[in-house]
Amino acid sequence: MDANQPELGKQVRAADRAHVFHSWSAQDLIDPLPVAGAEGSYFWDFEGNRYLDFSSQLVNVNIGHQHPKVVAAIQEQAARLCTISPVMANDVRGEAAALVAGHAPDGLEHVLFTNSGAEAVENAIRMARLHTGRVKVLAPYRSYHGATSTAIAATGDPRRIANEAAGHADPHVRHFFGPYLYRSAFNATTEAQECERALAHLEQVITLEGPATIAALIMETVVGGSGLHVPPDGYLAGVRDLCDRHGIVMIADEVMAGFGRTGAWFALDHWNVTPDLITFAKGVNSGYVPLGGVIISGPIFDTFRERPYPGGLTYSGHPLACAAAVATIRAMEDEKTVENAAHIGTDVLAPALRDLKARHQVIGDVRGLGVFWALELVRDPETREPLVPYAAAGAQARPIQQLVSDCRSQGLWILANGNRLHITPPCTVTPEEIAEGLTAIDTALTALN
Template sequence: MTVHADPQAGQAVKAADRAHVFHSWSAQGLIDPLAVAGAEGSYFWDYDGNRYLDFSSQLVNTNIGHQHPKVVAAIQEQAGRLCTIAPGFAVDVRAEAARLVAERTPGDLDKIFFTNGGAEAVENAVRMARLHTGRPKVMSAYRSYHGATSTAINLTGDPRRWASDSAAAGVVHFWGPFLYRSSFHAETEAQECERALAHLEQTIAFEGPQTIAAIILETIVGTAGVLVPPPGYLAGVREICDKYGIVFILDEVMAGFGRTGTWFAADLFDVTPDLLTFAKGVNSGYVPLGGVAISAKIAADFETKPYPGGLTYSGHPLACASAVATINAMAEEGIVENAARIGEDVLGPGLRDLAERHPSVGEVRGMGVFWALDLVRNKETREPLVPYNAAGEANAPMAEFAAACKKRGLWPFVNMNRTHVVPACTIGEAEAKDGLAALDAALAVADAHCA
């Protein structure tokens, strides 16, 4: 790839952005967004000629890497043939995208409702669950993220919810398993699993099982820390849902489509939900697309009565064309298998080696190309490197760490006291090792804050 510097063009882009673009999750006057000139594979670059190894996959969505030629060509071809058509029509590319997704989802999740992204997928999954059960409440975990639309943000279990939490969305939060920072005083994975399931069932009992439509969980929690559930937990939730007639929703928006070294994270736990939400990796974010995979039982509810929901751009042809090309390329090029191998042979061992050598690394969690380093001030006490939801000066250690990564040509995914290692599923061994070397150097900055 050729990177050309053009600072003047970059300044013009930055000026136009600052004049007119309103950025998400930001205090508009306090941000300084990087002007990006281009991207390819595992890298993107700015107008000053600085190239960055993308260890964030942007928002953990460019699973197939930047500018994959087969996906770009598919979008171009579809644009020349049929740019858009209303969702009520049968279209070849929409049907093929649905078939390819359904072919890979677990169990009988064979009907696909397309949305524009993950939050809308969650909104519609919850709507389906409420209509199916006739019940109002939905349960979700603290340490979760499900999107920023009305219901999805109330389901979310991190501080982004607080400003929009109406306390009237019918949401009940509970604690999920997380042994490293256990809410249940557990000492083993088996204890954590048992106690987390007991806590969930007790919460259901006190809320009234007959009032609960659904439980929604990220199969592997993403933004809140790449939290891999202990063996038996998801199967236990499935049993609890069956016991009380509750719909089980798995949110695979971040974990799906190769991120864990499998097509879906649910494959790792041998569990089938009633509804499964997806987005991001289905087409690497090249064109906005998400969806809900629906079980036969719930799909049957709408055989003779209309489903009361829809979107103008549901199953948009350009988005579906990019999904078809992405899924086919992932299958033909062994991209899911590559993610598994890189995780097993390179990232896992490399990150555990960093944990051995750096006092700031408290725990390493993950699989495939889906990892997190829990950064701490003290390994014994497990005090986080920065306080929960830290901002400003309190967040300085993490800001310094992120700056050190970027200085070394690595673009990190940093959230609270964690850095997530989430490169493209297509990343090569040499690139992954380059990223680990940059992390190694940057962690010295975090080490300086350790007790």
């Protein structure tokens, strides 16, 4: 679509404001950008303004915008078979399931398809409860698992609190502190200490809650929007051991971290840990058509061999979504997309972000893997006082809002959460595009200083 059509842009904006109800928003306080088109790492509006997408939209466009192989696969599937009931077998559904399971750890061979990550979490927790006969679920405070009822209850960040006020709470969910060395809840000073003490804390929570009452422990392998926390070496293995000792189902939420985002097919590959269930969505087909799912281990699959699983979705394994997943995974394999994300993270982003931190005192911490990074911003590097308070809103959040605005005025689209800037470009991003984006961030940080 032609980007130089300002009148059409006005019509798009007017229709949106007249009829669309936006999620997570006060409706009168937003002004959504009308988007005309996108390609690769960029998208543009109707006035010809072009943006480098350092957000991958909502951290899901892993293969970049409008990848021709994925677009063609959707078109071809639409011409052949648009939809079919999930009770029937379908060629692209089976192929997509095989490809997803093929990149999961050994022993996870079956896939329940959903339409989103939140639905994947809902179904994973339901499976765990039915498999164990228990009801409690443990989840970290710094986490996000989706906006549906049990998923938002498992969420630990402030989005949970607003939903609890609306009556959306699961009384059987309990939260614990995950590892976060920069602001250690355990007075740790090294990664090894943080790992050891976080595991001791988790073991105490399990003991106090009653191990025989706990069905599942769900955690993002690498925490995403709630802080982008990379677990210290040994932590995931320790969680696996605790779950094994107490018969707790370990659910790895890979909705945001999976399919190349961390420079591995699944983030858990960095630590060679095998959970009982994996939830996924987003990057499995870069969001071209909504798709999510649960990858299921043998013992949990066996629970439902002759016992009906009480759950399902009209669009489970939708052919258009599965065709997009097949094309995405095949393209990522052929084009070494995951390897590119790993290279960008290790050789480009890591050193460049460390250099940025050295030049800006407002950057308190840099952390990440692959194309999954955050800059944690502080008022004082010595006291580590956050640039904005926890769950800041309104005037309190203005410093972060100004940074985001300054970046966007330079043609860089970036997301922020809390006192962090999140750097999450597509896995296909180039070193030149990274340099372009970091120049804009450098300029915005200089203005803030």
